[in-house]
Amino acid sequence: MxxxxxxxxxxxxxxxxxxxxxxxxxxxxxxxxxxxxxxxxxxxxxxGQITVMDDSEAQGALTAWSQELWDALAPSLPGIEHDPCGTLWVASNADELDDARTKERWYSERGITASVLDPAALRDAEPYLSEDLVGALHVPGDSVVYxxxxxxxxxxxxxxxxxxxxxxxxxxxxxxxxxxxxxxxxxxxxxxxxxxxxxxxxxxxxxxxxxxLRPRKGHLAITERYPGLLSHQVVELGYLRSAHGHDDVSVAFNGQPRTTDQVLIGSSRQYDRTSDDVEPEVLARMLARACRFMPALATCTVVRCWTGFRPSTPDxxxxxxxxxxxxxxxxxxxxxxxxxxxxxxxxxxxxxxxxxxxxxxxxxxxxxxxxxxxxxx
CATH class of the missing domain: 3.50.50.60 (FAD/NAD(P)-binding domain)
Structure with a gap:
């Protein structure tokens, strides 16, 4: 230099x-x-999600602005595996469906397209999700990258x-x-x-x-190639409680389609860990959670698991x-x-x-x- x-x-x-x-x-x-x-x-x-989040006004402002910037830039970056798949925030009970409606209002008030799906519409959108899910919030503007x-x-x-x-x-x-x-x-x-x-x-x-800064360990897993298995990012509505909680170990379902026809499965969060080794008990909890929302994953082959540490702040x-x-x-x-x-x-x-x-x-x-x-x- x-x-x-x-x-x-x-x-x-x-x-x-x-x-x-x-x-x-x-x-x-x-x-x-x-x-x-x-x-x-x-x-x-x-x-790799490009997602507008509603957990605070500040987070919403930064994620919405950033998503606009990604949408403008992504077409000029062909190698990033950009997939405008949208997000389905899935509800497993009536209270979570109420949460979905609250989120829909928040998005609508800020000019972001979102709509609540009933169980039939959800099954049409993602036929391999659990049949007992009571609905979802569809946010079509979200995407994923590699x-x-x-x-x-x-x-x-x-x-x-x-x-x-x-x-x-x-x-x-x-x-x-x-x-x-x-x-x-x-x-x-x-x-x-x-x-x-x-x-x-x-x-x-x-x-x-x-x-x-508090490092937060997370596990991820990716499947073999299964064309047509998943076409949206799917996140359980309890995800934010997991993401922003301070429990020693928490898991929540987040599944992403990849342009390779694989499914990327998350997520876990752990504080106070120093080793990047995959922890079998945590991985098993995370995969069991994923299978609860998407039973078809139970028959899929996971080809790789890994961990990483994400820097988190108190707020x-x-x-x-x-x-x-x-x-x-x-x-x-x-x-x-x-x-x-x-x-x-x-x-x-x-x-x-x-x-x-x-x-x-x-x-x-x-x-x-x-x-x-x-x-x-």
Whole structure:
């Protein structure tokens, strides 16, 4: 890296790749560095949904904006296996069907197409789901991508705009305008964006008051090829309680069709784990949950299982913005299970912040110093 770049991006996962692409498209000189291969850690263990979520206004704003950005960009990224399959939020009882109607109103109020399906319409849409499901919310605008290819495609666009990507860089710390490597050398830039997933806070020059990242382990499994088995992303309506709960171990059904005719099965969530080994008991619970909603999976062959660690925050919102007390340094992490969805919106927020201009959505809910402010209220 001979010339001093305008921006140094630490981390070549989906978030770092998106930031690099956006900054390079703005005409800035961008360098991306990572210790490992691009898209090789959290991104490689993600499901790949591009989904508008209604669990909070801030999450809804970021996911909806990001989905619009993905819809505009995806046609120019043919290798990402983009599938505009839509989502079915399935209800197993009357209370969950009421939840589906509440979600439908939320989407409708924000101009997002969604409709409640009765049991017959649900069976027409997905004939291999459990016959005792009482309905579903259909959100046709959702989609899925293959995360590693998506991240690599974003990096490729960044490189075509002049960015550089360097692997084998073991970053041990960042400050306002430098990344310090394990060998003691320093890489200098006009600004530094730290998008290193679970390691991000460990690299900062100082702690941010009230801010913590908690790695959350998740299991995934993928089947052999079964053409026609699943055509929508299917998520149980209890998913958000699992995703945002703080139980030691939780599972919920999320099934995704892949363009390869395989079915990707999730999901589990665990705190306070350090090993990335597949845990047979957790995997069995997750697969049993999937078979409850989609009995046909019980006869399918699972060809691969794996795990990953997703960085989560106490309020379930990502950390996006300047690092307090370190002018020139920025942070983008804490997206937990929505990093693929929100990567493009995150990149726009980072680029707008660095360039000193307003964003399409209010960046305040995602700023890293928000926890310190809440402690003083």
């Amino acid at each position: 001979s010339a001093r770049p305008d921006v140094l991006v630490v981390g070549a996962g989906i978030i770092g790749a998106a930031c690099a692409m956006r900054l390079a498209e703005e005409g800035l000189a961008v360098s991306v560095i990572d210790k490992a291969r691009p898209a090789g850690e959290t991104t490689a263990s993600a499901m 995360p590693p290819n998506a991240a690599l495609s974003l990096l490729d666009r960044a490189v075509r705009k002049g960015a550089t990507v360097t692997t084998g860089c073991d970053v041990r710390a960042v400050d306002a305008t430098h990344a310090i490597l394990a060998d003691g050398s320093r890489m200098e830039a006009g600004a530094v964006v730290c998008a290193a997933g679970n390691r991000t806070l460990q690299l900062l020059p100082h702690s941010i008051p009230g801010v913590a 379930n919102l990502p950390l996006i913005g300047p690092i307090p007390g370190a002018e020139g340094s920025w942070i983008a992490t804490g997206h937990e299970g929505l990093g693929i969805t929100t990567s493009l919106g995150t990149a726009h927020l980072i680029a707008d912040g660095i360039l000193g201009r307003p964003s399409a959505i209010d960046p305040t809910p995602y700023l890293p110093h928000r926890f310190a402010e809440s402690e003083h209220e």
